[in-house]
Amino acid sequence: MEDAEIMDALNSYYREDMHYESGRILSSMYTAPPEVVLSSFFRFYQANLGNPGLYPGTVKMEREVVRFMGKLTGNSSPFGHVVSGGTEANITALWAARKMGFRRILTTEDVHFSVIKAADLLGMPVEYVPMRGFVMDTLALEDMIHDGDVVVPTAGTTPLGYIDPISRIDSICAELSCHLHVDAAFGGFVIPFLPENIDFAFTVPSVKTVTIDPHKMGFAPYPAGGILARENIFERIRVDAPYLIDGKSETLLGTRQSGSVAASYAAILHFGMDGYRDSVTELMKRTKYLVNRARECGFEILTRPVMNIANIVVDNVECVKKELLKRGWAVSANPKYSSLRIVVMPHVRKEIIDEFLKELKKVYG
Template identity: 25%
Template sequence: MALHDRAPRPGDANDSLFAEAGLARTLPKYAFPEGTMPPAAAYQAVHDELMLDGNARQNLATFCQTWEEPEVKALMALCIDKNLIDKDEYPMTAELERRCVHMLADLWHAPASQTTIGTSGIGSSEACMLAGMAAKWRWRARRQAGGKPTDRPNMVCGPVQVVWHKFARYWDVEIREVPMSEGHYEMTPEDMLERVDENTIVVVPTLGVTYTGSYEPVAALAAALDDLQARTGLDVDLHVDAASGGFLAPFCAPDLVWDFRLPRVKSISTSGHKFGLAPLGVGWVVWRDVAELPDDLIFHVSYLGGDMPVFQVNFSRPAGQIVAQYYDFVRLGRTGYRDLHQAAYDNCTVLADAIPRLGPFDLVCAGDQQSAIPAVAWRIREGVDPGFTLYDVADRLRTKGWQVPAYPLTGAVSGIAVQRVLVRQDVSRDLVELLLADFEEAVGHFSRHPVTVSMTPEESSGFSHL
C-alpha cells in the first residue's frame, strides 16, 4: 500500500498537535517517564505550563531584567554549548570576560583599571561571597602577622540582602547588622562605629538598599573609618555591595563618590543582570588592585587542555550571559546606559509624584537619582487606618497582572509594611500610567467593598527582593 493511501494512526504526523498521544495525559511530576515524546509535543506541554507564570514585564518586584534585544537572544543561542570555565577551548569568550572586568574597573575609577583583577559570578550573590572571602583572608593574614587570634571575625552592615547572612553563616563570621528604626532605614557612620572593632573583617555599605532603594553614605563611612584609624590605628576595609547602584550611579550620579576614588574601598560587587541590563545569570566583583585578592584563594586548575586560574564558587558555567554583557557595554557605552537609566528615573518621578495623591500614603523612597536607585517605596501614613492594608492592595493589583509587593521592614519597624516598585528599562511611561490607573482602581475598590478580613504577610503572594 502506498504511504499516501494509509489511514492516519493516532499520533501520526497528519494529526493535530493536540491530538498527539503525549498531550492526552498529564506530564510526569514525581516519577521518571519510561518512554519518549515527540519534540513538538514536549515543547507544547511545557510551554503551556509556563503560561501559568506571571507576565515578567508586569513583575515590578524584581530588580532583574525582563526584556532583552533580539541580538542578545541570538548571542545567547550562539553560546548555549560554551562552558565559560573552559578558557583553553573558548579563549575569545574568556577574553570578553576579562574585558568586562577591566571596563568595570575603569567605570568605578580603579587606580590601574588595565591591570587590576576581578571575576564574573552567577549573580551578585556569588560576587558578594567572593568579596567576603577575600576580606576575611586579608583580615586573618594581618592578625596572624601581628600574632593575634583569628577566631572571632565579624562584619558590619546596614539592612542587607540575604546573601550576607548566608556568607556569615557559611564562613563562620558574626554579622553585625544595623537594625531599622522609625525614619532610620540605612547605616550611618555612628551606627557603624558602634559595631566596629579589631575583629571586623569588613564594613559593607549597600548602594541601593533592598528594602527602600536608597544609597548608603559610602564616602561618609569611609571618612569615619579614616578618622578611626588616625585615632586608634584600627584599619578596617570597605566592600561596596553595588548590586544595583554600580550600574546606575556612574551614569546618572557621576559626581557621587562611592567607588575606588575612596582608597578604603577594596572591592565592589554588582549584578550584571539588574541595571547592567544583561540576561539573568551574571554578576561581577572587582578588586581595587591585585594585592587585595589573596593568592591562596586562586586555584590553578589543569583541565581540558590548559591551566586555568579560578576564583569562583561555581565551576562549569554558561558563557552566554558574559558575552551578552560585553555586547551591552559596546552597544550602549556611557551615553546609552545614561539615557536608558535616565528614562527610568524620569518614569520613577512620575510614579513617586502620583502615589501620595492616590491614598493615605507616605513615600519611604522616591527614587532620587543622586541618592537611590529608580525605585519608589511607600507606606500607609502613620496614624491612619484606611480600612485596608498594603497586602490587600498588592493582592488586588495581581488581578490585573501586576506584581507590586508588600512586605515588612526589619528591626524595630518590622510591624510596618511598605510597597515598592522597581522601574527598569522596560517599564515605559505608558506602563507607569496604566499601573497608576489600576492602583487608583484598587484603592477605590476598598471604599466600595470594605475589607472584613485583611490579608496578612503570610497570606499575601510571595515575592523576591532580588
C-alpha cells in the first residue's frame, strides 16, 4: 500500500476518536503537551531504558526528571525511575514493600484501582479504613493498624482530588513497624504549587515511596509515571538479565518506551517551577469559575475542590454521562458520590466550561 493510502486508512479511525484539542475531554488527567515536548518524544521514541546501557544520554535525562520530582516531593537525593504510569509506579512500590516483609495494605475506598491490582498480583490483603470528610479517618486507622502493615494514602484522590492526612498518618505509623507509600500520581505536580503548605511526601518521615506522574499534571505525553523512593528499593526487585548491556533489570517492565523520558525532561525545562505554579494557579481559578457558574445554573457541587477536580451532583449519573458522551462531551461518573467529575486541565478553558454547563442543563435541567 502507498504511504498516502495508509494515512487515509488511519485517518478514518482518527476521526472516530476524541481529541484533547476539542476541549471536550473533561474526564482525563492528561492534556495535549506543548509542541516542543511532543517533538522531544519523537526524537527519542526509539530509546529503551529497559536496556539502559545503550542509552546513557537518556539515563541522564531520567535522572534529571527524578531529581525534579524529588524537589517537588521534598527529597534532594531520591532513588527513582520514570515508568509507564501511576499503575506501574504503585505496583513497583508495593512489590518492594512486599519484599521487605510488609503484607497487609490499609487504604481507603477512594484509592486508585491500581493499588487493588497490585494487591491482587502480590497476594497482599487490603482493608479499607473508613473515611471522614472524604479522606482517611485517622482515628479509625489507629484502631486497625498493626506492625507489618503498608498504609497507602492518596495525595489527590482520583474521584475528588482530596489529600489524605499524611502527617497524622505518619504519627500513627511512627510508633509501629509500618510502611508508608503515598500515591501522589495526580497531586505530586499540584500540591507544591497550592497556596497552603501541605506536607504530603518525603518531608513526612515515615513516607518511604511516592508515586508522582509527569503524564498527568506534569503535562508530559504518556507513558510517563514516576516512582520515587527514600532508599534504593530497586535493589530489592532487581533481576539478572545477561542479554542486556548492563546485565540487570530493576523495573517492572522490560522494554520501556523512553521517548516520554525525554519529553518529561522537556516539559520540566519548558514549564519549570514557575510555569507549573502559574498553571496550577490558573487551573484553580478556572475550577472556582466552574463551581460558581455551576451553582448559578442551579447545580449542586458535592464538596469544595482542593485541587483542579470538581464534582457536580446528579441523579442517574451513568445515564447522564452516557447522554453527554453521545453529544460529544466526556465526563467521568462517580457512582459512589452520585456525581459527575470534571478534571480542569489546561484544555478546559472558561468558554468550554460555559458551553459544557449549557449542554448539561439541556441533558439534566
